[in-house]
Amino acid sequence: MSRCLITKAEVQSFVERCMVAVGTKPHHARSLAEVLVEGDHRGHYSHGLNRMDMYVKDIESGICAKDGEPVVEKESAATALVDGKNLLGPVVGNFCMDLAIKKAKEAGIGWVVARGSNHYGIAGHYALLALKENMIGMSFTNTSPLVVPTRGKQCTLGTNPISVAAPGKDGDSFVLDMATSAVALGKVELHDRRGDSIPEGWGCDTHGKLSTDPKKVLNGGGLVPIGGSEATGGYKGYGLGMMVEVFCGILAGAQYSNNIRTWKVTDRVANLGQCFVAINPDNFAHGFNERMSDLMSIQRGMEPADPDFPVLAAGDPERTNMKKCDEMGGIPYHINVVNYMNDCAKRIGVSPLLPCDKVVSE
């Protein structure tokens, strides 16, 4: 498949210009662009440039706020409650994670929750910020309902991701960034477009029954929690999705569960709840980085079941993707994505458009 190779700097600048064109403050546009570029660079294309038009529309329609900054509503040595003031998710997320890191420097841990937030891109972005300070970072968000709890048949939880990043030595790190659903909605959509069936344990039909037909999952059914059926431990994934909701919507006093607006429907403000944590390993046993690297080495070093598929540590697939991009000198995008975003840019009067003169085959 041939793709257009675009440098990170070009994507960054393009997203910033588009967002500013519809009235976003330049430093807010920069925050959003950074998260989207990082999503693509790490290989999570469902959370990158691909979603820019959603943010553009949110600002254009006024359903997401252009003006103001997040505000700390309540604070203690190690905690804070932040009102995101309905600003772009990355603006709220960066503000909260910076605050969590500051608190962790003083109190050993910072646990910051936000209400009044919006989609914040990849959860991993915020957890990764802590690595720069040699801290453990965590980030959680609730999302629009797409997941059917074990035994149920309606979507009452989001894909509610968990991200945890922990620094090893010499720049190595553990970076978990996962939805608490078995898979992302995008994977089911992809199988549907290709006419393929999906593995049992990804989603269910409108009766709450596991289905291998992506159409049934997408039309009236839903994703299921990690673990799949009750027999294979799906109730654990359901419990983890609820845990994320406790940390986000419930602690923050934001929307939660099926009170959150429907995915892709922007009839009202999102008022998402999010949670950001930084933990300073200096407050615990000496030698954290060495042990962390050793833990990952134990896993990576074991003989794999299939010699072609080595055992990985969380974050390794993303590292491989980033390396590949860096060697190519940019991020490879499907031409349809580039055309779609350029059409969006033209409509709002932005130029120059994304270049598509460098084609690579993947």
Add this chain to the structure above:
Amino acid sequence: MSRCLITKAEVQSFVERCMVAVGTKPHHARSLAEVLVEGDHRGHYSHGLNRMDMYVKDIESGICAKDGEPVVEKESAATALVDGKNLLGPVVGNFCMDLAIKKAKEAGIGWVVARGSNHYGIAGHYALLALKENMIGMSFTNTSPLVVPTRGKQCTLGTNPISVAAPGKDGDSFVLDMATSAVALGKVELHDRRGDSIPEGWGCDTHGKLSTDPKKVLNGGGLVPIGGSEATGGYKGYGLGMMVEVFCGILAGAQYSNNIRTWKVTDRVANLGQCFVAINPDNFAHGFNERMSDLMSIQRGMEPADPDFPVLAAGDPERTNMKKCDEMGGIPYHINVVNYMNDCAKRIGVSPLLPCDKVVSE
């Protein structure tokens, strides 16, 4: 099946007497007995009286310490590192959780990790302690290696449980208490004894291939992380098992991964790592308990896929079990368990033995 009904007080007193008989301090014996009784009362029989002989042997052999108390090694407003001094797990766990709660009262959150600990019973016990203070409680422990990471074929992670408890209103609560493996080892053992096959996605054989034969899982294979195969998201369960290890062995400087002694082999001290967290909802948005109850009501109130199996919130199965026990006036034990424990008691000179004159059929 007929079972012996024994009151909670009788089990509590019996375990205390057995532990004291081998030299445990009375207040340490009490802590252990409480956790074991609670395990059985909640229906987690694999973590109750059933395991008392293991603790008796650990104290008898001296592989677990009788004397001393846990010591705080490092401390900040919201964090602490505790040396468990190789004492019984529940002694270490209660000490750490009490400290976490104290810190959460002052700093909004307490994050306490322990090294030098031992098996601590059900993870939920410690999370539940926070509910008494209307706080969120969390508890994590690493354990002996029993889980094969995705793509691997050796056990390099424990079943590394996660417990999170959060208070609703009127005494209701969300209580997640789950291993990060698809199932507990005991479930595989039970199927093996019955000659039944196991569902695909519980364990793998010695080549790292998913197997439905419990013998293969138990002999050279291992449990697999929640999610099962890589295609159905097993790498997420693997990542969560690693996350627990980061919070426990890595932060605490305890043993970790496949450095932890083999399950049921006590050739050296366990030196387990554990993590205890308390979060004070008062430091966040007002109305936590109401939202928490509403979140659970949304799930419980939805029409279930099968009318005979209502949608539950984490903690509901345990509540049902406790109610059943309380109505019967005790905990129903299999006669083999009672006989085995009475034999253990006779050997160490403890009397009176557990009564078995009240038989109930289940």
